[in-house]
Amino acid sequence: MKISISVNGEHVAMDVAPRMHLIDMLRDRLDLTGSHVGCEHGVCGACTILLDGVAVRGCLVLAVQADGCAVLTVEGMAQDARFDDLRAAFVAHNALQCGYCTPGMLAVAAELLDAGGTPDREAIRAHMSGNYCRCTGYQAIIDAVETVMKARA
Amino acid sequence: MKAPAFDYVRAKDAAEAQALLARHGDGARLLAGGQSLLATLNLRLSEPAILIDIGRIGLDAIEMRRDALHIGALVTHAAIARSALVAQHVPLLADAAPHIAHAAIRNRGTIGGSLGLADPAAEWPACALALGATLILSSSARGERRLAAGDFFQGLYQTAMAPDEMILGVDFPVLAPDERQACPELTRRHGDYAIVGVACALRLVAGRVRGLRAAFFGVGPTPMLAREAMAAAEGETPAEAARAATNALPRDLDPPDDPSMDAATRLHLAQVLLRRAITRLAA
Numbered sequence: 001m002k003i004s005i006s007v008n009g010e011h012v013a014m015d016v017a018p019r020m021h022l023i024d025m026l027r028d029r030l031d032l033t034g035s036h037v038g039c040e041h042g043v044c045g046a047c048t049i050l051l052d053g054v055a056v057r058g059c060l061v062l063a064v065q066a067d068g069c070a071v072l073t074v075e076g077m078a079q080d081a082r083f084d085d086l087r088a089a090f091v092a093h094n095a096l097q098c099g100y101c102t103p104g105m106l107a108v109a110a111e112l113l114d115a116g117g118t119p120d121r122e123a124i125r126a127h128m129s130g131n132y133c134r135c136t137g138y139q140a141i142i143d144a145v146e147t148v149m150k151a152r153a
Numbered sequence: 154m155k156a157p158a159f160d161y162v163r164a165k166d167a168a169e170a171q172a173l174l175a176r177h178g179d180g181a182r183l184l185a186g187g188q189s190l191l192a193t194l195n196l197r198l199s200e201p202a203i204l205i206d207i208g209r210i211g212l213d214a215i216e217m218r219r220d221a222l223h224i225g226a227l228v229t230h231a232a233i234a235r236s237a238l239v240a241q242h243v244p245l246l247a248d249a250a251p252h253i254a255h256a257a258i259r260n261r262g263t264i265g266g267s268l269g270l271a272d273p274a275a276e277w278p279a280c281a282l283a284l285g286a287t288l289i290l291s292s293s294a295r296g297e298r299r300l301a302a303g304d305f306f307q308g309l310y311q312t313a314m315a316p317d318e319m320i321l322g323v324d325f326p327v328l329a330p331d332e333r334q335a336c337p338e339l340t341r342r343h344g345d346y347a348i349v350g351v352a353c354a355l356r357l358v359a360g361r362v363r364g365l366r367a368a369f370f371g372v373g374p375t376p377m378l379a380r381e382a383m384a385a386a387e388g389e390t391p392a393e394a395a396r397a398a399t400n401a402l403p404r405d406l407d408p409p410d411d412p413s414m415d416a417a418t419r420l421h422l423a424q425v426l427l428r429r430a431i432t433r434l435a436a
Contacts, residue, residue, distance in 0.1 A: 001161060018161030018204065040154055041192040048257050054231075055257040060191045064161055065184075065208060108256060129343030130255020
């Protein structure tokens with residue numbers, strides 16, 4: 001099926017099988033391998049990306065469902081000055097070790113930052129709770145997000 | 154894993170979706186938010202021949218219709234969580250929404266999808282049952298019909314919907330004066346399915362509990378209305394209502410043993426949850 005999608009600001013048109021997940025289209029067809037694939041049933045959060053500005057599981061959205069939509073991946077976030085402070089805070093707080101979960105963490109954090117305000121740590125934890133990290137113990141990730149939320153408020 | 158191969162068609166409106174359902178029969182599945190269906194396909198637990206995508210047919214309004222709050226089938230969990238109308242008129246749903254999976258899932262998953270799937274551990278079926286909501290169903294052959302939530306949930310993932318029917322929306326009765334609602338649940342971690350949860354509503358009239366409604370989820374094949382507990386609380390003071398309902402609950406619930414928890418523990422936790430819910434609501 002022919003689809004047309006904006007990916008990190010670039011228009012992309014291609015023919016995909018209905019069964020292809022959005023995350024596989026990004027990784028396998030567009031070589032945007034920054035977003036990762038973990039569990040493939042919506043549990044781990046590694047494939048979380050921004051679809052029309054909201055965080056979604058790339059493994060629980062079909063590429064054909066994203067026809068006409070705008071996708072933002074970690075590659076797009078890397079080129080976008082709106083996320084400079086978020087990336088810097090992840091580095092400063094050592095909020096990643098192996099980095100497998102990081103693209104997904106950045107996507108859900110970006111959504112939280114977009115919502116604005118200064119949620120407390122518990123609220124940040126609740127919002128980030130769908131993304132697994134097996135290295136950091138989460139403390140540093142919450143620290144990084146909280147720092148940016150406070151700085152932006 | 155990757156999903157098996159299937160055909161895909163995007164319906165342009167509800168009428169076309171129903172026509173496609175009628176034409177493709179048992180091999181077709183409606184694709185709404187896809188947060189359960191696509192996971193099921195990825196795990197190869199289901200192999201539909203064709204998915205009918207209803208993600209762009211509308212049915213996404215939250216609005217007052219006469220004396221009920223109407224929620225379209227394709228309203229997402231996230232939209233319910235942030236709706237001022239929901240918070241004002243059916244606060245049970247606002248209380249339940251944050252319990253549903255995680256933020257990224259709530260952004261896509263829909264109330265119609267959740268009701269249609271009828272997962273016995275899910276929040277919306279129990280909320281609909283507790284409040285006596287009415288589902289609006291439709292098929293091309295027979296048109297629309299309205300069905301009470303109490304008649305809709307029939308068994309494990311089984312509903313009264315015919316194979317050619319779809320859910321258009323659901324009407325919730327609005328909050329009565331003196332009524333309070335809450336949907337507490339126990340989970341091991343954020344976003345897990347509940348070990349046990351209860352969609353609970355009651356009125357407090359002159360210091361007495363009236364019209365307690367308690368629909369449990371995660372304790373049986375369907376959401377379960379705790380009729381004995383509800384009757385035991387009627388007209389009692391809050392403390393006595395909490396005690397009497399808790400004591401009556403074993404006559405309502407018979408949770409199964411499962412590898413994660415034995416039946417007696419789950420029943421005990423259901424009692425703890427009900428006592429807390431009544432105590433908190435009647436405070």
